[in-house]
Amino acid sequence: MSNDPPGFELPLRLFLGFRVLIDELHAELARQGHPHARPMHGFVLQAIGAEGTTAVDLGRTLGVSKQAAGKTIEALERLGYVERARDPRDTRRKIVRLTPSGTDVLARSARIFDELRGRWAAVIGDERLAELEADLRKVTPPDVFRLDVPGWFGA
Amino acid sequence: MSNDPPGFELPLRLFLGFRVLIDELHAELARQGHPHARPMHGFVLQAIGAEGTTAVDLGRTLGVSKQAAGKTIEALERLGYVERARDPRDTRRKIVRLTPSGTDVLARSARIFDELRGRWAAVIGDERLAELEADLRKVTPPDVFRLDVPGWFGA
DNA sequence: CTAAGATAGACAACGTCGTTGTCGTTAATA
DNA sequence: TATTAACGACAACGACGTTGTCTATCTTAG
Numbered sequence A, B: 001m002s003n004d005p006p007g008f009e010l011p012l013r014l015f016l017g018f019r020v021l022i023d024e025l026h027a028e029l030a031r032q033g034h035p036h037a038r039p040m041h042g043f044v045l046q047a048i049g050a051e052g053t054t055a056v057d058l059g060r061t062l063g064v065s066k067q068a069a070g071k072t073i074e075a076l077e078r079l080g081y082v083e084r085a086r087d088p089r090d091t092r093r094k095i096v097r098l099t100p101s102g103t104d105v106l107a108r109s110a111r112i113f114d115e116l117r118g119r120w121a122a123v124i125g126d127e128r129l130a131e132l133e134a135d136l137r138k139v140t141p142p143d144v145f146r147l148d149v150p151g152w153f154g155a
Numbered sequence C: 001c002t003a004a005g006a007t008a009g010a011c012a013a014c015g016t017c018g019t020t021g022t023c024g025t026t027a028a029t030a
Numbered sequence D: 001t002a003t004t005a006a007c008g009a010c011a012a013c014g015a016c017g018t019t020g021t022c023t024a025t026c027t028t029a030g
Helices: A007-029 A040-047 A055-062 A064-077 A100-124 A125-141 A149-154 B007-033 B039-049 B055-062 B066-078 B102-124 B126-139 B149-154
Strands: A084-085 A094-098 B082-087 B090-098
Touching: A007 A040, A007 A100, A007 B007, A007 B082, A007 B090, A007 B126, A040 A064, A040 A094, A040 A100, A040 B102, A040 B149, A055 A064, A055 A100, A064 A084, A064 B102, A094 A149, A094 B126, A100 A125, A100 B039, A100 B126, A125 B007, A125 B066, A125 B090, A125 B102, B007 B039, B039 B055, B039 B090, B039 B102, B055 B066, B055 B090, B066 B082, B090 B102, B102 B126
Parallel strands: none
Antiparallel strands: A084 A094, B082 B090
16 A cells, blocks of 8 residues: 555654653643652552552562662652651561652542543544554553663663 | 543553554564664664754754764764765764665665554554554644653653 | 854763662571 | 572663863854
């Protein structure tokens, strides 16, 4: 089909869509009192979850080394989004938990993403958006998010 | 609509789709004799184009500093994908041009992307893929690609 | 025509990121 | 009880993009 768009447009549009959503999310988060949140933070906070986790487990979940996970946790701790406490059952472990601020940014993110999705639905239609999501589900792995984006893209 | 998927799935799927395509591209590029090509290289080579460019212009095109563009050019030069020559009209300028190897990786990328697009079409259907692309075009800016991905995501 | 300003590219320093390697401490297992 | 495994902390490394500075060169105003 010579009328098909060139294949390189597809990845470009996918990334641009991702970037637009993330940028608008963080613009709105900044307005709502979270000006220091970064794109990766949301994914990390989501991966930590309500029950908490450890640096090693977080690294495994996100596909990076435990050291990298530890540094990310430190950064989130400085921002007040997580806190660490020793595990009484295993003195080696330090449980990382969301603070109220961390829970707040996660809740706001969910609400803002829903609103952004609504905006897309207003542009392309509810049904088409649902189809778009369903189609993407068919061609993407069920894998969780990998956090090695910087090195993956550039190195 | 409480039956809608949570809004955070959309950006996730978009990024996963991007990542899958890019990873498969580079797996195939590696098989075809370009094992050192990185995701960003394709975008940079594309931005350089057939006519060539300079570090300053490339930086402007990709939304990064001229120094960052210069470092990327150095890396591509080491890989043999571009070469630099002084501009006889303006001795300050150094024109960056694609080498045959750089042109080759670009041509192969185009072919591989087309093939990957065909694979997606086989899964979700030709029409649905065309709709997906058309819909994404409506919600994404016509902007060119910005190369500050590492810092944008993580910093 | 000359002098002031702007531009291109190179060099260095800095902070962030993920990586590997190492170490001391603590838990699990033989 | 002794060995192995796991957790977290520390340091060093290269990659990346950033700002700042410097020289060389082109452009433009007087």
